Amino acid sequence: MNTIELDQSYVANTYARFPVEIVSGKGALVTDADGKEYIDLGTGIAVNTFGVADDEWVSAVTEQLGKLQHASNLYYTAPCARLAEQLCTRTGMKKVFFCNSGAEANECAIKVARKYGTERKGEDAYTILTLCNSFHGRTITTLSATGQDVFHQLFTPMTPGFVYAPANDLAAVKKIADEMPLAAIMFEVVQGEGGVNPLPPEFVAGIAKLAEEKDLLLIADEVQCGNGRTGMLYGYMNYGITPDVVTTAKGIGGGLPIGVTMLGERVKDIFAPGDNGSTFGGNPVACAGALNILSRLDDKMLDGVKKRSQMIIDGLKDVPGVKSVTGMGLMLGIETEKPAGDVIAACREMGVLVIKAKNKVRLLPPLNIPEELLARAIEVIKSACV
Ligand SMILES: Cc1ncc(COP(=O)(O)O)c(C=O)c1O
Structure with missing residues (x-):
C-alpha cells in the first residue's frame, strides 16, 4: 500500500485530508511524493513560522x-x-x-x-x-x-x-x-x-x-x-x-x-x-x-509581515471572483464568489497550497516568505478565483 492507502486504512478517520502526500520542503516551498513543488501559504496551519527546514531553526x-x-x-x-x-x-x-x-x-x-x-x-x-x-x-x-x-x-x-x-x-x-x-x-x-x-x-x-x-x-x-x-x-x-x-x-x-x-x-x-x-x-x-x-520576531521581521500583508490585500483588490479579504498581517481570509473548496483545489492544481476557514480561503504564509514567491502565489490565487 502507498502512504495514502496506509493512512486511510490505519489512521483514525478524523481528518478530511487533501489528496497530497508532503515529503519535504525548504522555506516556503514544499514537495509532494510525485516531486511536484508547491508554494505553501498554509504553514501547517500557522505552525512553520519561517517555513520548512529553516536553517537557523x-x-x-x-x-x-x-x-x-x-x-x-x-x-x-x-x-x-x-x-x-x-x-x-x-x-x-x-x-x-x-x-x-x-x-x-x-x-x-x-x-x-x-x-x-x-x-x-x-x-x-x-x-x-x-x-x-x-x-x-x-x-x-x-x-x-x-x-x-x-x-x-x-x-x-x-x-x-x-x-x-x-x-x-x-x-x-x-x-x-x-x-x-x-x-x-x-x-x-x-x-x-x-x-x-x-x-x-x-x-x-x-x-x-x-x-x-x-x-x-x-x-x-x-x-x-x-x-x-x-x-x-x-x-x-x-x-x-x-x-x-x-x-x-x-x-x-x-x-x-x-x-x-x-x-x-x-x-x-x-x-x-x-x-x-x-x-x-x-x-x-x-x-x-x-x-x-x-x-x-523583531521589528524588522514584523514590518516585513505588514508589508507582505499589504501585498496580498492590494493584489486581491477589485479582482473578479474575490468578494472581500479579512484578517490581519499574514492571517488573511478571502471570501470568494466560487465555493472556497473549489478555489483551494484550483490553487493546489496550479502549485499553491492554501487552506479553508469556514466559507473562506485562508492564507497563513511563512512570515519571511520571499516576495517573488508571494507575488507568484497571488497571481495563482487570482486566476483560481475567476
Ligand atoms: C485559536 C485556537 N485556539 C486553540 C487551538 C487548538 O490548538 P491545538 O490544535 O494545538 O490544540 C487552535 C487550533 O487551531 C486555535 O486556532
Missing part, C-alpha cells in the same frame, strides 16, 4: 537534540527557563506554564480562571464567557469553551461553566456579566477557525474595561494569531490592551509541539505545586526551537 533544534532531548519537570533545564524569561521580557507577562498544544494551553488558562474566580469571589464564580464563532481546542473542556454548537454535538455532556456572547455585541456581554458571577472573558483577537475575523477595536476595548470593573480575567487565545502572525508579536498588541492570561502554541514552536500559558501580574502566583503539570511541557528541544523563533 534546524540548527537550534539539532544542537539541543544532541545534548539532551528530555529531562522531565523534576529538573531544571536551560532552554525552558530561558524561553520563559524571553516570553516575559517581550510581553510584560510575569510567569509561564509550558505544555504541548493550544488546547492544553487553554485548559491551563481555564484552570487559572476557575481558581482565581473561586478565590476572589467564591465557588460560584467559575463561569468563563467566550465568543460565538470562537475556537479554543478539541479537548472536551476547550470544545465547551468553543462558541460553536457544531463542535458540541455528539460529545455531550460538555464541561459546564461556559457562556457565549456574539463577537461584536458589548451589550450582550455586559448583560451576562450583570446576571451571573463570571471568572473571565476569553477571546481570540482574530478568530481563525471561525473565518479569519478580527474583533472590532471598540468591542475589545469594551470587554477590557468591563473586565476591570467586574474583576474578570482577560484571557487572550493567541494560539493562531500570536507569534508575529498579525504583524505584532502578539495579536492583542494591536489593540492596546493588557490581558491577564495569554495562551499560545503553533507558531512559537516553528514545527515542534509546544503550548504556552503566560500569566500576568494578577495571576502570576495563582498556581502552587501540584496545580498543573505536563510530562513534556518545557521540553528542551521544543524550547530551543521556540527560542530561535522568538529571537527572530
Whole structure:
C-alpha cells in the first residue's frame, strides 16, 4: 500500500485530508511524493513560522537534540527557563506554564480562571464567557469553551461553566456579566477557525474595561494569531490592551509541539505545586526551537509581515471572483464568489497550497516568505478565483 492507502486504512478517520502526500520542503516551498513543488501559504496551519527546514531553526533544534532531548519537570533545564524569561521580557507577562498544544494551553488558562474566580469571589464564580464563532481546542473542556454548537454535538455532556456572547455585541456581554458571577472573558483577537475575523477595536476595548470593573480575567487565545502572525508579536498588541492570561502554541514552536500559558501580574502566583503539570511541557528541544523563533520576531521581521500583508490585500483588490479579504498581517481570509473548496483545489492544481476557514480561503504564509514567491502565489490565487 502507498502512504495514502496506509493512512486511510490505519489512521483514525478524523481528518478530511487533501489528496497530497508532503515529503519535504525548504522555506516556503514544499514537495509532494510525485516531486511536484508547491508554494505553501498554509504553514501547517500557522505552525512553520519561517517555513520548512529553516536553517537557523534546524540548527537550534539539532544542537539541543544532541545534548539532551528530555529531562522531565523534576529538573531544571536551560532552554525552558530561558524561553520563559524571553516570553516575559517581550510581553510584560510575569510567569509561564509550558505544555504541548493550544488546547492544553487553554485548559491551563481555564484552570487559572476557575481558581482565581473561586478565590476572589467564591465557588460560584467559575463561569468563563467566550465568543460565538470562537475556537479554543478539541479537548472536551476547550470544545465547551468553543462558541460553536457544531463542535458540541455528539460529545455531550460538555464541561459546564461556559457562556457565549456574539463577537461584536458589548451589550450582550455586559448583560451576562450583570446576571451571573463570571471568572473571565476569553477571546481570540482574530478568530481563525471561525473565518479569519478580527474583533472590532471598540468591542475589545469594551470587554477590557468591563473586565476591570467586574474583576474578570482577560484571557487572550493567541494560539493562531500570536507569534508575529498579525504583524505584532502578539495579536492583542494591536489593540492596546493588557490581558491577564495569554495562551499560545503553533507558531512559537516553528514545527515542534509546544503550548504556552503566560500569566500576568494578577495571576502570576495563582498556581502552587501540584496545580498543573505536563510530562513534556518545557521540553528542551521544543524550547530551543521556540527560542530561535522568538529571537527572530523583531521589528524588522514584523514590518516585513505588514508589508507582505499589504501585498496580498492590494493584489486581491477589485479582482473578479474575490468578494472581500479579512484578517490581519499574514492571517488573511478571502471570501470568494466560487465555493472556497473549489478555489483551494484550483490553487493546489496550479502549485499553491492554501487552506479553508469556514466559507473562506485562508492564507497563513511563512512570515519571511520571499516576495517573488508571494507575488507568484497571488497571481495563482487570482486566476483560481475567476
Ligand atoms: C485559536 C485556537 N485556539 C486553540 C487551538 C487548538 O490548538 P491545538 O490544535 O494545538 O490544540 C487552535 C487550533 O487551531 C486555535 O486556532
